[in-house]
Amino acid sequence: MTAELKPPISHQDAFLEAYRCLLCGGPLTPAPCILACPAEVDVPSFIGAISVGEPTEAAEIILSANPLGGTCARVCPTEELCEGACVLNSTRQRPVDIGRLERYAMDHAFNEGDLLVPPKPAHNGKKVAVIGAGPAGMTGAFELARLGYKVTLIDSRPATGGLVRSAIAPYRQLRDPLDQETARLWELGVEFRLDTTVDGELLKELEAACDAILLAVGMGKDATTGCKGGNLDGVLASLPFIEKIKSADLPSVGDRVAVIGGGNTAMDVARQSVRLGAKEVTVLYRRSLDEMPAYAVEYEEAIEEGVRFAWLTSPLQYHGNGRVSAIQCSRMELGEEDSSGRRKALPVDGSDFLLEVDTVIEAVGQTPRADFLAIIPGIEIQSGLIVVDPETGATSNPLYFAAGDALGGTTVVEAVRMGKVAALGINANLSE
Numbered sequence: 001m002t003a004e005l006k007p008p009i010s011h012q013d014a015f016l017e018a019y020r021c022l023l024c025g026g027p028l029t030p031a032p033c034i035l036a037c038p039a040e041v042d043v044p045s046f047i048g049a050i051s052v053g054e055p056t057e058a059a060e061i062i063l064s065a066n067p068l069g070g071t072c073a074r075v076c077p078t079e080e081l082c083e084g085a086c087v088l089n090s091t092r093q094r095p096v097d098i099g100r101l102e103r104y105a106m107d108h109a110f111n112e113g114d115l116l117v118p119p120k121p122a123h124n125g126k127k128v129a130v131i132g133a134g135p136a137g138m139t140g141a142f143e144l145a146r147l148g149y150k151v152t153l154i155d156s157r158p159a160t161g162g163l164v165r166s167a168i169a170p171y172r173q174l175r176d177p178l179d180q181e182t183a184r185l186w187e188l189g190v191e192f193r194l195d196t197t198v199d200g201e202l203l204k205e206l207e208a209a210c211d212a213i214l215l216a217v218g219m220g221k222d223a224t225t226g227c228k229g230g231n232l233d234g235v236l237a238s239l240p241f242i243e244k245i246k247s248a249d250l251p252s253v254g255d256r257v258a259v260i261g262g263g264n265t266a267m268d269v270a271r272q273s274v275r276l277g278a279k280e281v282t283v284l285y286r287r288s289l290d291e292m293p294a295y296a297v298e299y300e301e302a303i304e305e306g307v308r309f310a311w312l313t314s315p316l317q318y319h320g321n322g323r324v325s326a327i328q329c330s331r332m333e334l335g336e337e338d339s340s341g342r343r344k345a346l347p348v349d350g351s352d353f354l355l356e357v358d359t360v361i362e363a364v365g366q367t368p369r370a371d372f373l374a375i376i377p378g379i380e381i382q383s384g385l386i387v388v389d390p391e392t393g394a395t396s397n398p399l400y401f402a403a404g405d406a407l408g409g410t411t412v413v414e415a416v417r418m419g420k421v422a423a424l425g426i427n428a429n430l431s432e
């Protein structure tokens with residue numbers, strides 16, 4: 001359906017690429033690529049294993065630090081993390097292609113049917129419920145099961161993976177290897193309760209039955225601009241738009257698409273619209289390039305693919321007769337810094353203009369799961385995010401720990417890191 005942005009590499013190319021690695025660092029000075037990886041994957045060791053023809057051993061090294069190693073190989077912003085830190089950058093060479101080598105190792109193991117599941121430990125007599133089977137919950141469940149806990153992983157959706165399955169752009173990852181990563185949890189004895197939304201009643205049951213509860217519920221629906229005309233046909237929210245594409249139900253967007261927002265989701269949605277055949281895709285961002293939160297590489301790739309940017313531009317109202325046909329926009333100017341430290345975008349009087357469009361896609365962030373969080377007794381919430389001890393993932397209610405986007409994370413590998421922290425935090429707490 002959609003070509004992969006980072007397709008697999010051949011055995012020969014993997015060898016050649018692995019030989020470029022200087023295998024930096026040592027026990028006292030870890031390589032910069034390890035330090036830049038939130039999951040602390042031992043990059044030189046796994047690349048070293050590939051270079052001596054041991055890709056399964058490489059996969060084992062990756063999985064020992066990151067149970068979602070196959071997913072991260074596809075979706076990690078490596079240019080900002082490990083590859084951005086690679087020492088080869090300072091010698092004017094391109095960095096080692098760590099992401100694709102990671103994928104090579106993981107694909108090799110999983111294609112051979114080798115799930116590389118660690119030995120199942122004896123049950124330690126304690127039970128933990130993990131609410132949310134996205135990256136944070138899957139990682140937390142894996143680490144807890146590996147430590148001997150009886151783990152129940154619960155999710156409203158019929159399948160694991162959270163936003164990886166439903167929202168991450170299909171040109172990065174459609175679904176694979178989520179099924180193998182899930183099968184590893186089965187093999188370790190994790191019990192699954194999918195298609196099950198935790199409400200107040202179920203929460204009480206879990207509180208009575210479990211020694212700890214890990215909240216890995218992510219964020220909720222798309223936020224909206226609240227512009228008048230938002231209910232016209234052709235005005236779409238980013239998450240359902242991507243989910244449709246991932247389920248091969250391709251939306252028809254017409255020739256002219258406007259994307260509202262300046263984050264990585266806005267870049268994904270714009271680039272996806274190009275792939276759907278739109279001739280003019282314009283991102284409307286109310287500030288300027290300097291303030292735009294999307295990664296530089298995402299912006300540059302969007303430009304290469306023909307996406308245009310309308311800076312200092314904000315939508316006021318959507319017009320149309322049944323279906324959207326134009327956006328009334330305002331030019332903006334930057335004022336004083338706001339509480340986020342960014343300069344406030346202020347409308348310029350009398351600067352309104354009309355932009356003709358066939359489709360508008362709003363990508364202005366997600367809302368917190370306020371209703372669900374409100375039913376949990378005694379947990380501190382700030383600006384919709386769960387407050388935890390960053391060293392342990394402990395919330396202000398001693399039964400509850402939390403991880404992932406619900407704390408303000410923004411990437412899969414960060415959710416993996418927080419899932420590991422919370423699992424170790426629960427273990428330390430229950431071992432006292």
Ligand SMILES: Cc1cc2nc3c(=O)[nH]c(=O)nc-3n(C[C@H](O)[C@H](O)[C@H](O)COP(=O)(O)OP(=O)(O)OC[C@H]3O[C@@H](n4cnc5c(N)ncnc54)[C@H](O)[C@@H]3O)c2cc1C
Pocket residue numbers: 075076077131132133134135136137154155156157161162163164167168169172196197198199216217218219238239242264265268369372403404405406409410411412413415
């Ligand atoms: C459009 C988009 C593109 C992205 N692209 C990338 C990318 O390319 N690379 C990258 O690294 N990151 C990307 N991200 C971010 C990444 O997807 C998230 O950081 C990551 O998925 C967070 O994991 P999580 O487990 O915290 O939450 P989620 O993945 O959101 O999972 C939370 C799970 O909890 C479940 N849940 C919630 N409430 C309940 C309840 N009451 N009962 C039962 N289940 C419940 C939900 O159904 C969901 O499955 C993207 C995000 C978006 C929105």
Ligand code: SF4
Pocket residue numbers: 020021022023024025031032033034043044047085086087088096098
């Ligand atoms: S920094 Fe680059 S060269 Fe050094 S170990 Fe990491 S990937 Fe290899």
